[in-house]
Amino acid sequence: ETGVTQSPTHLIKTRGQQVTLRCSSQSGHNTVSWYQQALGQGPQFIFQYYREEENGRGNFPPRFSGLQFPNYSSELNVNALELDDSALYLCASSQAATDTQYFGPGTRLTVL
Amino acid sequence: SQKIEQNSEALNIQEGKTATLTCNYTNYSPAYLQWYRQDPGRGPVFLLLIRENEKEKRKERLKVTFDTTLKQSLFHITASQPADSATYLCALDTGGAGNNRKLIWGLGTSLAVNP
Numbered sequence: 162e163t164g165v166t167q168s169p170t171h172l173i174k175t176r177g178q179q180v181t182l183r184c185s186s187q188s189g190h191n192t193v194s195w196y197q198q199a200l201g202q203g204p205q206f207i208f209q210y211y212r213e214e215e216n217g218r219g220n221f222p223p224r225f226s227g228l229q230f231p232n233y234s235s236e237l238n239v240n241a242l243e244l245d246d247s248a249l250y251l252c253a254s255s256q257a258a259t260d261t262q263y264f265g266p267g268t269r270l271t272v273l
Numbered sequence: 274s275q276k277i278e279q280n281s282e283a284l285n286i287q288e289g290k291t292a293t294l295t296c297n298y299t300n301y302s303p304a305y306l307q308w309y310r311q312d313p314g315r316g317p318v319f320l321l322l323i324r325e326n327e328k329e330k331r332k333e334r335l336k337v338t339f340d341t342t343l344k345q346s347l348f349h350i351t352a353s354q355p356a357d358s359a360t361y362l363c364a365l366d367t368g369g370a371g372n373n374r375k376l377i378w379g380l381g382t383s384l385a386v387n388p
Contacts, residue, residue, distance in 0.1 A: 163316075194376075203362055203378040204317070217375050251316050259366040259376050261307065264316030 163187060165254050167265035174242050175273050182237040182268045186254030192216070193235040194262065195227060196251040204251055209258060210235055216258060239270075247272045276300075277365050279379035287387055292350040294382045296363035299344060301377070306346050308337055309362045311381065317362055321348075353386045360384070 164187040174180050186193050192211045196204035206219035210229035224240040233254070239246060249269050253262035277298045286292050296306065305324045309317035323330045323339040323346065330337045336349040350357050360381040367375055 163318075165316075196378075201380075203380040206375055206378070209375070219375075249314070253316070258374055259304075261319045261322060262309075262317070262364070262376065263319070267314070267316050269314070 163254075163263040163265065165252065165263050165265035167250075167252055167268050169268060170266070171269045171271075173271045173273065176242055176244060178242050178272075179238065179240045180242060180270060182239075182250050182252075182270070183234070184237070184252035184254075184265055185232075185234045186252075187263050190254035190256055190263070191233050192255045192258060192260075193229055193233065194253045194255070195235070195237045196253065197221075197246075198249045198251055198267075200248075207237065211258065242272045244272050246270060277363065277377050277379045279361075279363060279382045281380065281382075283383040283385060285385045285387060286353055288353060288355060290353055292353050292357070292384055292386070294348040294361050294384065296346040296348070296365075296379055297344060298365055298377075301344075301365060302341075302368050303365045304368050305366050306337075306339055307364045307366075307376070308335075308346075308348050309364060311360045311362055313360075320361075350384075353384075355386045355388050358385050 194209040195207040198204045208218040213229045229235045249267045251267045253264045307322045308320045311317040338347045362381040363379045364376045
């Protein structure tokens with residue numbers, strides 16, 4: 162186990178709703194990255210937080226937003242959910258931006 | 274365009290054989306490349322990291338090579354076992370500075386080891 166936890170494990174929402182996913186990082190890690198993984202695809206980088214500041218963003222619209230807290234835990238918020246947002250959302254903590262990523266178990270989001 | 278490619282077809286091999294997976298990239302000068310294993314419905318698990326100045330890295334039955342001229346990494350599992358069945362992902366450090374530096378992921382290759 163990596164020590165990275167995510168909640169909830171599964172979530173079902175309807176189109177247009179908002180969702181908040183949570184992640185606690187591994188002890189000693191100050192960087193958290195969020196990824197979206199559709200079935201059969203590789204992880205797509207959403208954004209990364211380093212010491213509470215956004216430190217890079219992938220090709221995702223502004224309705225995907227995040228936060229990192231002083232204890233380095235993090236939230237991913239998605240507004241105005243669309244059907245295509247259905248995916249496994251992974252968070253990973255690391256000691257630096259592109260260091261080895263320690264992934265949580267993921268949150269499976271289904272948008273109906 | 275910048276991209277990273279892994280063999281898209283699932284790989285089926287017989288137990289005991291060596292599995293070889295490829296990861297090719299274009300338009301990057303990565304400082305290093307990482308390989309991960311992912312089981313269905315779970316997060317990827319780190320396996321090996323190889324730096325640009327390293328030709329080969331080994332860990333138990335795993336071996337990774339990195340050819341920056343060919344822009345290719347090969348991932349080998351020797352004496353494969355059914356428990357090695359999973360999806361294997363490569364991730365490339367794009368290099369650069371600050372916010373521009375990130376990990377880019379391949380789509381993964383599904384490996385099935387048959388008993």
